[in-house]
Amino acid sequence: MSNNTVGRRSMLAAALGAVGAVPVMAACSSTPESPGIEFRSPLVTDAPAARNVRDFGAVGDGVADDTLAIAAAAAVKDAPLVLYLPAGHYKVTAWPELADYATILGDGADVTIVVCTTDTTLITLRKRSRVRFARIGFYMSGPKSTAVVLNECFRCSFDSVVIRGNHLSDNHPRYLEQRGVVLEGNTGGTAFLNCDINNFGFGIVTSCIQNYVTSSKLTSNYIGVLGTGNDHNAGLALTNVEFVSDLDPRTTDKHIVIDGAANDWWLTNVWFEGADIALSVGRRDGGGPAQFGMTNCKVAARTVGIDLIYCRQPYLANVQFDRDLDRPPIELRIDPTGCPEGTAVNLISTAADDLNPAVFPERWHVLGRTSTHAPSFTGTVVAKAGRGDADIFQAQSADGVVRSAVLASGTWLSEHTEGGVVLKDSAGTYWRLSISTEGALKTMPLGKQRPRE
Structure with missing residues (x-):
């Protein structure tokens, strides 16, 4: 050697x-x-460094109160805490304070289960950095309880964690005040990866920006995600996330609500089904996100798919709309006062080839499969000839009849006898040029008012 x-x-x-x-x-x-x-x-593994709660008296049988035993196991000051809860049901009334870099590990969210039956906030992190929870489940049954609150925290994470409340259609409205996760006090960089947040009045409540939900699922929450504060701050990025529920209106009202002035909201590869309104964006009295973007999403709802009430710069691309009931919902509803401008690209309707153009306010840019709408073009607009003798440009009437065209050669052609060139003379009078059956040009005065036909 x-x-x-x-x-x-x-x-x-x-x-x-x-x-x-x-x-x-x-x-x-x-x-x-x-x-x-x-x-x-x-x-190398973190298991040898972990403090097993069973070594400190925790029973994990779902009957004994393991609050004090878990607190004793977490009482370490000379090194970052690694706390291990082996498979079991741990009944608690409180959770110990955690220092920076603490790690809480279980054997899996379906086998390591922490149960709290009181009306309390179970886990509170204040001014903490990089606290991590992994492979563990939290079940809350107090009607006014909250599972997790993060206040002024940075880069904390939840990996393969289940956070579950007690809200169901059968017990509505008893548990509507239950909250799964609350992000407040400018908490940032929080990541939820491969998590489930289910059966709460509010699944996630955030008044902060720059937090992330990835590869996760929110099920049967009355409100899945609430952006709140109305102070231009709340924002969230969701990627590969499912929002699902049943068809009972008592189970889920809305999956995402952005209530007032907020920051940036970005949704990528997100699936919605089972709500009355899948997404409600902004507030009519003048508040909404600075930017709101959806890409590669599928939206089904009972009444309204996406309700854009107030938003600067909404952007929708490759969004497919579907129905939850036999009748199609209003797929996209836009308030022209709160959302006068926006961009929509390839929105797929299950009720028609494209969404009705009347859905979009005048200043929206819309690129569909069969039509394009833009309020204005700035600069030189270039249209090139296609294959063969296809027209470069056509002007059609409302019923699709071609009225005029620019041919492949660049020649302008009028297909309408009374639709020839209109010229304006130096005195302000409009004249229409037309041609007789003998080929003779003639003019017809139209007066000084700009013609409409």
């Missing part, structure tokens, strides 16, 4: 010892430097 190999292993062992990790020996193999000599590569 070479000196370099020995040196590398010594440095690795020293590094592992410095962080308190115990190397677990992996499969044996031979190295090219020393054929026939077994080398066992170290595998």
Whole structure:
């Protein structure tokens, strides 16, 4: 064995010892430097550093109160906490305070379950950084309870966590005040990855910007996500997220509500079904997000798919609309006062080829499968000839009849006898040019009022 190999292993062992990790020996193999000599590569895990709540008296049978035992296990001051809750049902009335960089681990959200039956806020993090929860479930049954509150926190994360309340259509409206997650006090960088937040009056309530929900599911919340505060601050990014519910109006009213002046909201690959209104964006008295964007989403609802009430710069691209009931909902509703401008690209309607152009206010830019609408063009507009002798441009009447066209050669053609060129003379009178059956040009005065036909 070479000196370099020995040196590398010594440095690795020293590094592992410095962080308190115990190397677990992996499969044996031979190295090219020393054929026939077994080398066992170290595998580092956080399990050896974890404090098992069972070692501090937790029972996990769903009957005994494990509050004090979990608090004792979490009482560590000389190093970042790694708290481990093996499979079991842990009945608690409170959760211990957590320091920066604390990690809470379970064996899986369906087997490591923390149950709280009181009207309380179970987990509160204030001014904390990078606290992590993974593979654990929290179940709240108090009618006014809240599972998690983050206040002035930075880069905390929830990975494979289930947060569940007690709201159902059968017990409506008893649990409408239950809240799953509350983000407040300028909390930022919070990430929910592969999580489930279900059966609350409000699944997520946020008054903060720059927080993220990814590969997660919000089910049967009366309001899935509420952006609140009306102070230009609330914002959220959601990617690969499902919002689902049943068809009972007592279960889910709206999946996303942005209530007042807010920051940026971005939705990518998000699925909506089972709400009366899938998304309600902005407030009619003058508040809404600075930007709102949806890309590659599917929206089904009972009454209204997307309700754009007030928003600067809404952007919708590749959004497919569907129905939850036999009759189609209002797929897209836009308040022209609150949302006078916006962009819509390839919106897919299940009721027609394209959404009715009348849906969009005059100043919207709309690119559909069969039509394009833009309020104005700035600069040089270029139209090139296509294949063969296809027209470069056509002007059609409302019933689709061609009235005039620019041919592939660039020639302007009028298909309407009375639709020839109109000219205005120096005195302000309009004249129409037309042609007789003998080919003679003639003029007809139209007066000084600009013609409409």
